[in-house]
Amino acid sequence: MDMSNLGLLLALLGAVSAALFAGIGSAYGVGLAGRAGAGAITENPDLFSKVLILQLLPGTQGIYGLLVAFVTLVQTGLLGGGAETMDTATGLMYFVACLPIAIVGLISAIYQGQTSVAAINVVTKKPDQFGKAMLFPAMVETYAILALLISILAVFSL
């Protein structure tokens, strides 16, 4: 096997992991909250917009993953041309830089989805408490944002 492109492969692996795992997490979280939301709507259709917001909250991890993936692809030249070779060490560094959002994105989206379900329950019973209910899932999101930040800063500084 020709090992000269291993670096590029590793960088691609990083970018893909970011989109992959964060996306899986978000899909799971949004799906979970969506099921709870559908239940809430059968009871009270007026809650639609509030429930929709709560459902979408765990969706951001997937976007953060996409963001890191995209930035990595551009930085390495895989997107927009200019990617020729990359030494293994640099490729590995890109891979590692993508890990925070890949892993934290996956896990935090799942937990955020579960918290969103709980928040949807609150809104079903007390629609006027939306502001507070929204906070709980937003707290989980913090860690996805921190992971995103580290991934982005790392990718940019490479």
Next chain:
Amino acid sequence: MAVLQMQKIHICALKSNRKKILEELQKRGVVQIEDGGGEDEVFHKADTTALRAESERNRQSALEALAVLNRYAPEKKGLLSSLEGKKELTDRQYQEGEEQSGRTLKMICRILNLDKSIAEEHAARTRAETNLEALRPWLGLDVPMNYAGTRMAAAFVGAMPGQWNEESILEAVAREAPDISAFSVEVLGRDRDQTCLFAVCARDEAGQLEDALRLNGFVRPQLMTDQVPADYAAVLEKEAAEHDRAAEAAVKELENLAAERDNIEFAADYYTMEAEKYRVLGEMLQSEHAFFVEGYTPKRSAASLKEGLEKRFTCQVELTDVPEDEDAPVLLHNNAFSAPTEGVVESFGLPAKGEVDPTGVMAFFYYFLFGLMLGDAAYGLLMVIGCAFALKKYPNMGSGIKKMLQMFLYCGISTTFWGVMFGSYFGDAVTVISETFFHRAVTIPALWFEPLDDPMKLLMFSFLFGIIHLFTGLGVKGYMLLKARQVMDFFCSVVLWYMLLIGLILMLLPSEMFASMAGVSFVFPGWLSELAKWMAIIGAVGIVLMSARDKKNIAVRLALGAYDLYGASSWLSDVLSYSRLLALGLATGVIASVINTMASMLGDGIVSAIGFTLIFIVGHTLNIAINLLGAYVHTNRLQFVEFFGKFYEGGGKGFRPFSAGSNKYFKFKEEN
């Protein structure tokens, strides 16, 4: 920024004016009526449960009638009709509506009856059709269904399960009744599971034939009539047509009654108000000739209310300040700039007694942080245009949604501002479009800097904005403590913290660690470093010593103080939390450029331009939606958790005036 000052209002008036006075109060909607308290020999409360229930019932009927009208004669509504809000109602319209309420109620009954009769007609028609279907195999019979024969001959009309023909019936009968001398069978028709037949035999052998037939499952038809089936079918067909016509007529009448929609909507609101009035009436104390109303009213409108009531009616209105031990209901009042964010404060909790209304301080930061997170001039402009259009087009919209739109309007302005600062217009659309279609890169330079070029710089500024935001929160806490004349508390929990934190920051800035992170190095003169050190030390020692000063035991006091000092770590996490400003700001820009890049991959040319436009529109719509949501949620979070966490708890009760606020369709025209 203010919580409106409330006053207690006591109204004492003659019962003869009761209806008028309550109506006036309801129309003005500025008094929250409280339960009148205990009864005694003179003053009693009226039991209005039955009247209230009746109003509720009428209201329900009106709403049902409207639902019926909407089913048969739907109102044409625009896409944004939910923004239209309630229609305005003048006093005269109200009076006319009230006078006509009896007629409207009849109309409501008529509509509900019509709806019922349409259902009945449909059911009757279905019944006729079912009978017609059952009659179909019998149509070959030219005597009535219940025909029994002549004097000498017996006739049988009936059906046998399964498929038969004349031959097989003759065989079966011959097998069961071999002695029978003469009989004849005619098959009239068949359907899936039965054969309909007509049999004749001599009268004296009728028993034998019937037994033989019955052994093969022969039964008399379910539809017994003395009519020939073909005639009966004609009757049924006519009946079905008549039911159809009746249903159609009812629908037509309903369609005509749709002109009454306004009146019925009024009735729905009228009975809503009536029910509310009866609820209040049940809480008031009344003697034989007089009644009392007790409640809260905002001070600014109290005098004009008193004057208005006393001029029109024989009554005594007394205004007093709210006693110390009572929690007056809370109504916020802010200027046009900050009022739109009142909804955000309300969703967290209204200020409790002794707290200031944080809306004014918060509003500026709200717009500021929101714009920073969304940070795209084109998106911001779209928000401004959209909100301004909706606000202009639907001036009557509900106050909640109006405030929200105004809030997003200001947020849009801030977003536009930050977009220009960061040089982001639909992300890098300008560059991409000029490169793809005109083959010449044109870039609108950022007024400040592009976050993608120097994310560390924006991160440092995010922390700076965060520190300013948090320090402002601490400042408001100080203001509240000073206002309550708790100078010692002010010093211990505000001044000492300022000293500690500012000292720590000033110590951090010239350090190598900071320089390597931020890429900027500060060099402070010696005295400033010295001052910073001492500020931090005094602050820290002060907090350890003073924060638990109500504890007698020195050890406990120091331990609690040390624990309080540990709270400095929460300041660190609070500041780090503002890194979301950078993350979300980058997210908008990067996703926008992903969309632009994808769109530009189609290349140059007419077809590509169309594809570009499509991808551009869909992509950016999605991006706006997602990032608007993100910016909204995280601005709220920064306000609720980080900012409010420093000084605000909420927990006040909202002002719920006796008003026409629960109306669905109409509101009273404001007079001033």
